[in-house]
Amino acid sequence: MPIHKKQIIEKESAVVDGIELGPDWNRMFEQRVLTNYDMSGLDKVTSVEGAESMGWCYQCTQCIPVCPVNQAGGEYGPRKIFRELQQGMDLFTNDDLWKCTTCMNCLRVCPKSVDMIKIMPAIREEAVLEANVPAELQEAFENTFEYGNPLGESQRKRADWIKDAGVEVPIMKEKKEVDYLWFVECYPAYHGRGQETSQAMARILTKLNVDFGILGTEEKCSCDSQRLAGEVGLFEEFAEHNIATFDKYKFKKIMTTDPHALNAMKKKYPDLGGDYDVEHYTTMLAPMMDQLDLKNDLNIKVTFHDPCYLGRHNGEYMAPRNIIEALPGVELIEMGRCKEQSYCCGGGGGGMWLDGFMSDHVNERLSENRVREAVETGADVLVVVCPYEISRFEDAVKSTGNEGKLLVKDIAELIDEAMA
Amino acid sequence: MANENIIIIGGGPAGLEAARGIADLGYKAILVEKRDRLGGTPDEAQYAALTPDLRNAKEAMDEMRDAVIDNPGVELMMNTTVTGTEGVVGDFKVKAVQNGNPIEIEGGAVILATGFQHFDPGRETQKYGYYEHDDVITLVDAEKMFTADNFVRPSNGEKPKSVAFIQCVGSRDRQIGNEYCSKVCCGMSSKQAIEVRHHCPDAKIYIFYIDMRMYGYWENEIYWPAQEEHKVNYIKGMATEIIKKGDHLIVKGEDTTLRRPMEVPMDMVILAVGMEPSEGTKEMADVFGVNKNKYGFIDTIGGPLNTVSTNVEGVFAAGACTGPADLEDSVSAAGSAVMKAVGVIRKAGVPA
Numbered sequence: 001m002p003i004h005k006k007q008i009i010e011k012e013s014a015v016v017d018g019i020e021l022g023p024d025w026n027r028m029f030e031q032r033v034l035t036n037y038d039m040s041g042l043d044k045v046t047s048v049e050g051a052e053s054m055g056w057c058y059q060c061t062q063c064i065p066v067c068p069v070n071q072a073g074g075e076y077g078p079r080k081i082f083r084e085l086q087q088g089m090d091l092f093t094n095d096d097l098w099k100c101t102t103c104m105n106c107l108r109v110c111p112k113s114v115d116m117i118k119i120m121p122a123i124r125e126e127a128v129l130e131a132n133v134p135a136e137l138q139e140a141f142e143n144t145f146e147y148g149n150p151l152g153e154s155q156r157k158r159a160d161w162i163k164d165a166g167v168e169v170p171i172m173k174e175k176k177e178v179d180y181l182w183f184v185e186c187y188p189a190y191h192g193r194g195q196e197t198s199q200a201m202a203r204i205l206t207k208l209n210v211d212f213g214i215l216g217t218e219e220k221c222s223c224d225s226q227r228l229a230g231e232v233g234l235f236e237e238f239a240e241h242n243i244a245t246f247d248k249y250k251f252k253k254i255m256t257t258d259p260h261a262l263n264a265m266k267k268k269y270p271d272l273g274g275d276y277d278v279e280h281y282t283t284m285l286a287p288m289m290d291q292l293d294l295k296n297d298l299n300i301k302v303t304f305h306d307p308c309y310l311g312r313h314n315g316e317y318m319a320p321r322n323i324i325e326a327l328p329g330v331e332l333i334e335m336g337r338c339k340e341q342s343y344c345c346g347g348g349g350g351g352m353w354l355d356g357f358m359s360d361h362v363n364e365r366l367s368e369n370r371v372r373e374a375v376e377t378g379a380d381v382l383v384v385v386c387p388y389e390i391s392r393f394e395d396a397v398k399s400t401g402n403e404g405k406l407l408v409k410d411i412a413e414l415i416d417e418a419m420a
Numbered sequence: 421m422a423n424e425n426i427i428i429i430g431g432g433p434a435g436l437e438a439a440r441g442i443a444d445l446g447y448k449a450i451l452v453e454k455r456d457r458l459g460g461t462p463d464e465a466q467y468a469a470l471t472p473d474l475r476n477a478k479e480a481m482d483e484m485r486d487a488v489i490d491n492p493g494v495e496l497m498m499n500t501t502v503t504g505t506e507g508v509v510g511d512f513k514v515k516a517v518q519n520g521n522p523i524e525i526e527g528g529a530v531i532l533a534t535g536f537q538h539f540d541p542g543r544e545t546q547k548y549g550y551y552e553h554d555d556v557i558t559l560v561d562a563e564k565m566f567t568a569d570n571f572v573r574p575s576n577g578e579k580p581k582s583v584a585f586i587q588c589v590g591s592r593d594r595q596i597g598n599e600y601c602s603k604v605c606c607g608m609s610s611k612q613a614i615e616v617r618h619h620c621p622d623a624k625i626y627i628f629y630i631d632m633r634m635y636g637y638w639e640n641e642i643y644w645p646a647q648e649e650h651k652v653n654y655i656k657g658m659a660t661e662i663i664k665k666g667d668h669l670i671v672k673g674e675d676t677t678l679r680r681p682m683e684v685p686m687d688m689v690i691l692a693v694g695m696e697p698s699e700g701t702k703e704m705a706d707v708f709g710v711n712k713n714k715y716g717f718i719d720t721i722g723g724p725l726n727t728v729s730t731n732v733e734g735v736f737a738a739g740a741c742t743g744p745a746d747l748e749d750s751v752s753a754a755g756s757a758v759m760k761a762v763g764v765i766r767k768a769g770v771p772a
């Protein structure tokens with residue numbers, strides 16, 4: 001496919017030599033010959049703190065084949081952005097600014113350390129300040145600001161899921177002191193499938209006699225994805241709220257059901273005064289599996305999707321696999337793109353709230369690309385450990401016509417099913 | 421008994437290093453130089469700063485010169501051109517002309533260090549218009565400008581707002597007959613791009629290249645800083661030709677990663693000319709009966725494990741007379757040649 005297609009330029013009206021010409025008469029082709037390298041686009045990006053490394057690309061091209069957006073037909077990737085910037089592209093107002101899911105696969109392979117995980121939030125922050133944000137993302141920002149979560153659900157209902165958990169879920173406001181403070185996060189608290197995961201998780205913790213509690217209505221979104229999508233101010237405000245709330249209680253560890261929250265608390269909260277021992281629920285559960293006395297043989301084949309923010313961003317690949325291995329009657333078939341090379345569900349870095357926007361730029365959703373790979377393995381179940389994924393992949397199973405061939409389940413649901 | 425003097429022909433970096441080394445080992449070096457100055461091409465072409473460390477070239481050459489001038493182990497023969505030779509290893513009688521007078525120099529071994537010359541971009545091909553356009557210059561011309569601390573457009577004396585380097589001029593070219601890579605030009609261009617940045621802080625600087633060959637530490641010492649700190653733009657695709665349009669030069673080429681033709685106006689173009697054997701190298705090879713390769717450089721016979729021995733016993737070659745070489749290569753080869761030259765005269769001196 002040619003990179004550069006001849007573009008037809010038509011102006012509604014153009015005056016040539018004093019004669020007004022309508023669109024049919026002023027139609028012309030965009031010039032194909034490059035006549036200028038306008039470095040202002042690149043200079044503008046590299047002058048932003050955090051985005052300096054955009055100028056370091058030496059076009060080795062290694063980022064392109066691993067960029068999930070490019071693999072979904074997006075004609076995208078850091079190398080390409082760099083070249084466009086060398087021709088005067090204004091990234092601050094260009095759609096390319098919003099395509100990156102911050103999956104970190106490019107940085108993993110980049111020999112020059114061109115760091116899109118820093119570049120994208122830095123430039124997006126400027127765009128946010130200028131109000132140049134895709135409408136659907138703006139809506140998620142506004143929902144978060146107004147309701148404390150990007151789904152726009154009521155803060156009062158944040159702990160409603162516990163009613164159907166079948167076990168008691170302690171609230172920190174009453175319990176005050178626990179071993180594990182469970183940071184549930186928005187999708188596990190509000191989204192239908194997320195709630196089912198949370199309820200399963202509550203039953204597992206109860207079975208394990210873990211001393212735990214949740215913040216309930218005091219919990220607010222970690223906003224890590226909003227931060228990566230450019231809403232740094234919102235992130236900091238919410239982080240301060242959550243840190244102040246944590247500091248009211250006593251706990252040994254924070255456990256979270258969202259790798260994005262894990263990422264924020266490990267990497268960003270310490271700078272804001274909240275230095276906690278925080279772990280992902282799979283990291284917590286993996287060494288406890290032998291205490292669960294799992295009796296139900298599940299008799300299924302599964303495949304596993306490594307979330308970007310648990311795997312590449314935080315280096316945990318084995319905990320979920322150790323859990324899967326401990327489940328009776330479960331056979332794991334790995335997808336080709338797994339562990340460090342894992343594909344991206346498309347939800348990170350704001351992608352969760354940009355599906356409409358992205359549909360104009362890719363041939364298939366990233367989640368559809370991934371689901372096709374999962375189906376190819378012949379697995380019955382695609383196991384996930386990130387709350388963004390369950391809804392994204394379930395939608396993709398339907399949209400790719402694979403309904404009935406593949407189920408999407410959180411790892412906690414499988415543990416729950418295997419418990420007697 | 422063998423004559424224990426070692427004759428070095430050529431007073432550039434390789435010859436100077438060889439002379440110093442021979443004296444350090446307690447032998448006598450006779451350094452023959454046809455010019456009236458030592459320092460070789462870095463001196464003659466008025467290099468401003470060395471690659472890769474940007475060290476002041478004059479200061480560095482002075483240091484090399486100081487090591488041989490007034491050194492009791494080194495006899496300097498300036499303004500001396502070698503014209504012939506007789507004898508064999510252990511007993512060479514070299515004929516020369518010194519200030520117009522024929523002389524004979526005796527020594528047990530010879531080190532040829534006659535160096536290279538810069539490719540002349542107008543001789544074989546005019547596609548870059550070096551002799552037509554004032555603002556098309558070479559790396560060598562740019563060095564002189566940096567040395568004079570006056571980097572401006574030759575056409576109007578003003579500081580350029582845009583400068584393009586074109587790589588591989590005179591190298592890697594079957595039509596020209598130089599199929600080899602000249603090895604140093606990528607580094608020199610990147611080094612000069614940094615110097616251009618110092619002279620013209622706001623200029624746009626481009627390097628049009630086929631492959632950037634920044635081997636070893638040149639990668640991190642020059643290439644990366646040029647791009648990351650000094651905002652030099654590397655564009656893959658060697659420009660094909662230059663045409664004049666008004667006050668500007670239009671550089672025509674293809675931007676390969678965009679797969680689009682480009683015709684970009686520039687204030688100045690610097691041709692990254694490569695290396696060819698100097699006339700002295702070709703002449704001395706003939707005088708000593710040393711084999712040349714198809715390009716006219718001296719053919720060494722030991723492959724990668726012996727870069728200084730030639731087909732004539734007792735005659736060694738060091739530096740850019742054996743092929744494209746940077747300063748690191750040249751002085752390293754000089755050391756190697758000294759070791760081998762001392763070795764043969766010691767062996768020749770042992771009674772049978």
